[in-house]
Amino acid sequence: MRISDLLEYTVHAADGTRLGKVSDARVIQDGPVLAGTQAAFRIDALVVGRGGLAERLGYIRGRVEGPWILCAFFSRLERRAQVVAVTDIARWDDEAHEIHLTADVDRARRTLEP
Amino acid sequence: MKKVLGVALGVLTAIGGFVDMGDLVANAATGARFDMNLAWVVVVGVIGIVVYAEMSGRVAALCGRPVFDLVRERLGPRFGLANLLASFFINMLTLTAEIAGVALSLSLVSSVNYLFLIPFVALLVWLVCWRMSFVMMERVFGLLGLCLIVFAVAVWKIGPDWNQLLSGSTHPHVPHSETLFTYAYFGIALFGAAMTPYEVFFFSSGAVEDGWTSKDLGENKINVLVGFPLGGALSLAIMASTHLLLAPRHISVDQLSQVALPVASAVGRLGLAVVIIGIFAATFGAALETSLSAGYVVAQYLGWPWGKRDAPRTATRFHVVIMIAIFGAAVFGLSGIDPVKVTEYSIVLSAAALPLTYFPILVIANDARYVGPDHTNGRFLNAVASVYLIILLLVAIATIPLMIITKGGA
Amino acid sequence: MGFGGAAPGKERSMSASGAGNPARTGRVLHATLDLLDRQLRDRNGKLCGNVDDLEITRDDETGQMFVSAILCGPGILAYRMGRRRLGRWLEDANRRVHDTPRHHEPFERTRIPIVFAGEIGPMIEVAVDVDDLATHDMERWTLTHIIDHIPGSGSRAHQ
Amino acid sequence: MVLSVAACSEHSVGPARTYDDFERKSRTSAAVALSSVETVRLLAETSSDGDAWGAYTNIGLSEQEDTLAEATGDFASIQPPDHRSDDLRAQLLELLDSAGDHIATVRIAARRGDLGSLEQVAAPLADDSVALQHFLDSIKR
Numbered sequence: 065m066r067i068s069d070l071l072e073y074t075v076h077a078a079d080g081t082r083l084g085k086v087s088d089a090r091v092i093q094d095g096p097v098l099a100g101t102q103a104a105f106r107i108d109a110l111v112v113g114r115g116g117l118a119e120r121l122g123y124i125r126g127r128v129e130g131p132w133i134l135c136a137f138f139s140r141l142e143r144r145a146q147v148v149a150v151t152d153i154a155r156w157d158d159e160a161h162e163i164h165l166t167a168d169v170d171r172a173r174r175t176l177e178p
Numbered sequence: 179m180k181k182v183l184g185v186a187l188g189v190l191t192a193i194g195g196f197v198d199m200g201d202l203v204a205n206a207a208t209g210a211r212f213d214m215n216l217a218w219v220v221v222v223g224v225i226g227i228v229v230y231a232e233m234s235g236r237v238a239a240l241c242g243r244p245v246f247d248l249v250r251e252r253l254g255p256r257f258g259l260a261n262l263l264a265s266f267f268i269n270m271l272t273l274t275a276e277i278a279g280v281a282l283s284l285s286l287v288s289s290v291n292y293l294f295l296i297p298f299v300a301l302l303v304w305l306v307c308w309r310m311s312f313v314m315m316e317r318v319f320g321l322l323g324l325c326l327i328v329f330a331v332a333v334w335k336i337g338p339d340w341n342q343l344l345s346g347s348t349h350p351h352v353p354h355s356e357t358l359f360t361y362a363y364f365g366i367a368l369f370g371a372a373m374t375p376y377e378v379f380f381f382s383s384g385a386v387e388d389g390w391t392s393k394d395l396g397e398n399k400i401n402v403l404v405g406f407p408l409g410g411a412l413s414l415a416i417m418a419s420t421h422l423l424l425a426p427r428h429i430s431v432d433q434l435s436q437v438a439l440p441v442a443s444a445v446g447r448l449g450l451a452v453v454i455i456g457i458f459a460a461t462f463g464a465a466l467e468t469s470l471s472a473g474y475v476v477a478q479y480l481g482w483p484w485g486k487r488d489a490p491r492t493a494t495r496f497h498v499v500i501m502i503a504i505f506g507a508a509v510f511g512l513s514g515i516d517p518v519k520v521t522e523y524s525i526v527l528s529a530a531a532l533p534l535t536y537f538p539i540l541v542i543a544n545d546a547r548y549v550g551p552d553h554t555n556g557r558f559l560n561a562v563a564s565v566y567l568i569i570l571l572l573v574a575i576a577t578i579p580l581m582i583i584t585k586g587g588a
Numbered sequence: 589m590g591f592g593g594a595a596p597g598k599e600r601s602m603s604a605s606g607a608g609n610p611a612r613t614g615r616v617l618h619a620t621l622d623l624l625d626r627q628l629r630d631r632n633g634k635l636c637g638n639v640d641d642l643e644i645t646r647d648d649e650t651g652q653m654f655v656s657a658i659l660c661g662p663g664i665l666a667y668r669m670g671r672r673r674l675g676r677w678l679e680d681a682n683r684r685v686h687d688t689p690r691h692h693e694p695f696e697r698t699r700i701p702i703v704f705a706g707e708i709g710p711m712i713e714v715a716v717d718v719d720d721l722a723t724h725d726m727e728r729w730t731l732t733h734i735i736d737h738i739p740g741s742g743s744r745a746h747q
Numbered sequence: 748m749v750l751s752v753a754a755c756s757e758h759s760v761g762p763a764r765t766y767d768d769f770e771r772k773s774r775t776s777a778a779v780a781l782s783s784v785e786t787v788r789l790l791a792e793t794s795s796d797g798d799a800w801g802a803y804t805n806i807g808l809s810e811q812e813d814t815l816a817e818a819t820g821d822f823a824s825i826q827p828p829d830h831r832s833d834d835l836r837a838q839l840l841e842l843l844d845s846a847g848d849h850i851a852t853v854r855i856a857a858r859r860g861d862l863g864s865l866e867q868v869a870a871p872l873a874d875d876s877v878a879l880q881h882f883l884d885s886i887k888r
Contacts, residue, residue, distance in 0.1 A: 065643070065644045065645075065646060066641045066642065066643055066644060066659065066667070066668070067619055067620070067624070067641060067642040067643075067644055067655075068641050068667065068668040069644075070644055071620075087620070088618050088619055088620045088621060089618070089619040089620075089644070089653075089655070090616065090617075090618055090619075091616070091617040091618065091619055091622075091623070091655055092615070092616060092617075093615045093616075093617060093708075094615075104654075104702060104703065105617075105654055105655040105656075105702050106652065106653070106654055107619075107644070107652075107653040107654060107655060111618070119620070119621075120252055120253065120254055120620065120621065121252060121541050122545065122618070122621045125618050125621055126545060126547060126618075126621055126622075127546070128541060128544050128545045128546075129544060129554070130544040130554065130555055130557075130560045131540065131544065131555065131560035131561070131563060131564040131567075132560065132564070133564045133567075134540070134541065134564070134567075150651065150652065150653055151651065153651060156646070156648075241709070241710035241711075242710065242711065243627065243710050243711070247627055250625050250638070251624075251625040251626060254625070255625060255640075255665060255668065255669055256669055258625075259669075285802075285806055286802060286803045286806055286807075287800075287802050287803070288802060289801070289802035289805055289806060308738075308740060308741075309740050423789075424789075427785040427786075427788075427789060428778070428781050428782060428785055428880070429782045429785045429786050429789070430778070430779070430782040432782075432814065433807070433810045433811075433814075435803065435806055435807040435810060436786060436807070438803075439786070439789060439790065439793070439807070442793050442798050442799045442803070443789060443792070443793045443798060445798075446796075446797075446798040447797060447798050447799065447800065449798075450798065450799055450800070450803060454803075480637075480638070481627055481628060481635060481636070481637040481638035481660070481723065482635065482637075482727065483634060483635045483636075483727065484635070488742070489741060489742020490735055490738075490740075490741045490742060491731055491735050491736070491741045491742045492742070494727050494728075494730040494731040494734070494735045495726060495727055495730050497735060498730055498734055498735070547622075547709075547710070548710050588775070
């Protein structure tokens with residue numbers, strides 16, 4: 065699978081609520097990079113977004129702080145995105161491009177900021 | 179001492195390189211038609227290009243990445259592609275205008291119809307792109323472009339009432355023979371001429387080619403902060419010369435030869451010679467910059483090797499794009515379109531397209547991951563840059579409707 | 589080419605509690621933000637394409653996912669931009685034209701295993717040679733078919 | 748974009764439906780002519796003073812001659828909507844033709860190398876200029 069395929073998937077909570085489309089994958093680069101291991105770039109969460117262009121600018125994830133006017137506007141949009149832990153994924157429906165979670169809406173909804 | 183000389187040379191090059199076909203035509207035409215009522219736009223445009231160029235120069239120096247490289251990264255491949263197509267198209271119009279400008283300036287000394295000169299000029303432009311070193315190219319044409327200072331000499335020789343000239347510039351109004359629409363349209367043309375995007379593509383790519391690092395930031399700032407405003411002053415001298423000499427005679431500027439007329443009339447034969455050398459250098463230098471920019475934008479979007487510092491064989495596709503661009507512009511120029519009209523459309527559309535590249539640079543200049551935590555935009559710069567983002571958006575929205583309402587400024 | 593590289597902001601141990609995840613110690617990256625569309629540089633510092641797409645491996649047993657490779661080369665970007673069939677076709681065509689590796693290649697020519705990625709900053713350095721990548725095929729073709737035929741292309745400097 | 752390219756190559760003179768429309772178009776044509784006449788006068792003056800060389804003067808004169816001829820042709824091809832327009836048309840065409848003739852004379856003299864006497868040759872253009880300005884004043888709102 066490619067990330068362009070992953071970005072086609074929609075994410076659904078356990079109770080069937082549609083959370084949105086995958087817009088990014090959070091990657092943890094843990095441990096030393098060793099040849100032959102793929103553990104180096106582990107995806108730990110998916111960003112489910114509704115921010116559009118705002119998500120590419122990285123006002124929250126990239127911690128860009130200025131200029132004020134853009135920061136206020138795009139942070140607001142980006143904040144609408146949610147983060148879904150990979151460990152919360154129950155099953156993949158590759159036909160319908162859907163990801164179903166074990167968690168229900170309230171537990172699944174987490175935002176980019178604490 | 180050597181350092182000071184280097185900085186001085188950089189500033190002089192920036193002044194001489196500021197003016198191109200767009201500035202010549204836009205300033206001369208508005209001076210003759212609107213007197214000094216649009217002079218303030220040049221000031222606004224110059225501040226804009228200073229802000230834009232400083233940011234892109236800083237980003238290029240600190241992360242080694244020029245403007246168009248970052249456009250795709252920030253805007254995504256799809257929007258980036260649309261951006262690339264628009265920028266490439268406008269750049270082609272500008273390149274056509276510059277090549278025609280070189281041919282026209284040569285025709286004024288040789289009596290040969292400029293259309294016959296276009297293939298020759300195109301070949302010459304390509305040869306310089308192919309062989310001449312980057313630094314040499316920048317210096318030669320930038321310094322020769324300083325000949326345009328003769329416009330200031332012309333204004334001084336005409337001996338205007340300076341107070342009147344100043345108050346005419348600082349108390350702008352729409353002349354009663356004109357509508358608000360034509361006034362705004364010419365304003366946009368002037369703005370686009372001062373703030374052309376290709377200058378920034380070239381400037382930031384050049385910074386990477388010259389291998390700028392954080393140590394060169396000071397020089398970047400001086401070049402931009404001193405060179406560009408003085409280049410803008412040169413533009414105002416062009417405007418003043420046609421305002422003083424052509425406007426009272428009801429002459430409207432629609433030929434490049436008319437741009438030189440105030441200088442010939444006020445300074446004489448030598449002045450005419452100097453101004454034509456200046457026009458030649460300014461348009462030729464800009465033809466080189468736009469040719470290279472065509473290669474830069476495509477190569478940077480697609481991640482190809484690019485650059486003219488090393489031999490062409492190290493950046494082959496980049497050089498092929500340049501060849502195609504020059505060839506295409508020459509064919510377009512030969513089709514008999516009016517070079518002055520092409521120039522006008524190229525600067526107006528440039529103005530409309532500015533937000534597309536300005537916006538990602540503004541974001542990245544604030545992104546510590548690119549420029550480091552110590553070199554992000556300061557508070558003041560961000561305030562000014564935000565105001566300009568709004569101005570650019572307004573201009574972009576207004577351009578096409580104004581173009582239609584005024585029938586291209588007729 | 590003397591690119592001055594600024595060190596990328598290393599976000600170690602963010603205070604954010606994340607998505608109910610155990611404490612993280614590694615560096616946090618966002619795939620579309622920090623990896624996609626970045627400029628690639630080979631081991632000799634030559635520009636060799638952009639990150640056109642990323643390969644993701646899903647382990648259905650454990651449910652874990654990894655970014656396993658950087659994809660770049662003809663067709664990959666078209667695929668990503670939604671031209672799935674065109675992209676596939678371009679990739680296949682490219683593979684067929686270059687089916688005989690010039691020398692031992694430890695990877696497919698459009699696929700750079702992620703372990704080859706070094707410094708990830710404004711550019712991504714990859715420990716491969718530009719000539720082993722599909723992104724460079726056209727560059728080479730242009731060189732032998734066009735550029736070398738024009739005088740002054742600097743061919744002598746290469747000998 | 749396509750629109751703008753098309754606009755670069757055309758010199759459109761749309762049809763005139765009313766008298767006002769026709770008047771506006773004749774004003775535009777007269778202004779173009781006035782600009783050409785004045786440019787030629789200034790060129791002639793500059794050349795007579797020895798401030799310009801032959802190639803520059805020749806190219807400048809031909810450009811203005813072409814501009815005027817084009818404006819004249821465009822104006823002549825507009826269908827006048829009523830009888831009032833006919834008068835206006837005849838009046839302006841006479842001015843345009845006269846200016847065209849005089850510019851041609853200057854161009855011929857310049858081609859022969861009589862740069863020193865150009866100002867004299869261009870003297871009749873002063874009347875054309877005045878006449879055109881009168882015309883423009885007469886149809887101003």
